[in-house]
Amino acid sequence: MVYKALTIAGSDSGGGAGIQADLKTFQELRVFGMSALTAVTAQNTLGVQGVYPLSPEAVAQQIESVGTDLGADAVKTGMLFSAEIIEVVASKVKQFGWERLVVDPVMIAKGGAPLLQEEAVSALKTHLLPISMVVTPNIPEAEALTGQTIRTIEDRKEAAKRLHELGVKYVVIKGGHDDDGEETVDVLYDGSEFFYFTSKRIDTKHTHGTGCTFAAAITAELAKGKTVQEAVQTAKSFIQAAISHELGIGHGHGPTNHWAYREKQAR
Numbered sequence: 712m713v714y715k716a717l718t719i720a721g722s723d724s725g726g727g728a729g730i731q732a733d734l735k736t737f738q739e740l741r742v743f744g745m746s747a748l749t750a751v752t753a754q755n756t757l758g759v760q761g762v763y764p765l766s767p768e769a770v771a772q773q774i775e776s777v778g779t780d781l782g783a784d785a786v787k788t789g790m791l792f793s794a795e796i797i798e799v800v801a802s803k804v805k806q807f808g809w810e811r812l813v814v815d816p817v818m819i820a821k822g823g824a825p826l827l828q829e830e831a832v833s834a835l836k837t838h839l840l841p842i843s844m845v846v847t848p849n850i851p852e853a854e855a856l857t858g859q860t861i862r863t864i865e866d867r868k869e870a871a872k873r874l875h876e877l878g879v880k881y882v883v884i885k886g887g888h889d890d891d892g893e894e895t896v897d898v899l900y901d902g903s904e905f906f907y908f909t910s911k912r913i914d915t916k917h918t919h920g921t922g923c924t925f926a927a928a929i930t931a932e933l934a935k936g937k938t939v940q941e942a943v944q945t946a947k948s949f950i951q952a953a954i955s956h957e958l959g960i961g962h963g964h965g966p967t968n969h970w971a972y973r974e975k976q977a978r
């Protein structure tokens with residue numbers, strides 16, 4: 712069986728995040744990857760040097776080309792840049808009836824460069840979250856989407872409930888930005904229960920692309936027909952392996968190791 716996943720995201724020339732991280736992750740999990748580019752970034756481990764968005768028409772046409780021929784078992788969105796792009800993406804997702812939609816609400820690169828215009832945050836809430844299956848904000852993104860300050864696990868649970876009210880079926884609030892403690896805890900909410908995915912916090916500066924990679928792994932597993940709980944569990948193991956076997960490339964915040972999970976499974 713060939714499972715297919717489509718990523719709608721920005722290009723990271725440095726290869727650690729964005730479309731590149733998504734396609735590598737799909738491939739590692741034995742899912743055929745397809746892409747619709749929203750923007751080209753000139754980027755490396757030191758930061759973002761340039762952002763060149765594509766027109767909403769160019770984004771729509773790429774999705775149309777994939778949807779009318781190959782089809783997709785699951786779809787992921789990453790950097791969407793503007794409200795106009797968000798609107799065309801939402802309309803195409805509806806047109807093709809794609810239900811397994813994972814929205815990684817990318818807003819700001821780790822170095823601080825904006826990847827989503829500020830006024831587009833409300834477009835995410837009104838157009839995309841109501842039709843998505845899973846949303847995967849990190850703590851600052853969950854704060855921007857809910858207008859709530861998040862410090863404790865209780866705050867995260869409250870934010871997850873608020874996001875669920877927007878119509879998304881499953882909310883995963885990632886704990887990578889919570890610097891306290893020995894563990895990273897990702898909280899999953901399905902509208903009635905909370906589930907916790909915990910791993911040892913790795914002390915490293917090489918976390919460029921962790922969010923993209925994690926959400927892409929969830930998407931790949933959903934494409935295979937796995938449940939959201941199973942998909943998040945695999946994604947957590949995938950990212951843990953990718954962070955712990957660092958590649959040590961570039962002069963700044965380096966990328967994660969996308970082949971580490973496969974090599975670990977093969978051992």
Ligand SMILES: Nc1ncnc2c1ncn2[C@@H]1O[C@H](COP(=O)(O)OP(=O)(O)O)[C@@H](O)[C@H]1O
Pocket residue numbers: 848849850885886887888895896897910911912913914915918920921922923925947950951954
């Ligand atoms: N230092 C770390 N050690 C272990 N896991 C981490 C670390 N940093 C992030 N993660 C994990 O990587 C995934 C992405 O989290 P996060 O860094 O919060 O997202 P983002 O890249 O969107 O900011 C989550 O599963 C999180 O728990």
Ligand SMILES: Cc1ncc(COP(=O)(O)O)c(N)n1
Pocket residue numbers: 720721722723728729730752754789790817819820821826918919920921922923924
């Ligand atoms: C094109 C693009 N998309 C997304 C990110 C976010 O990366 P991260 O996963 O580190 O939050 C990025 N830096 N560049």
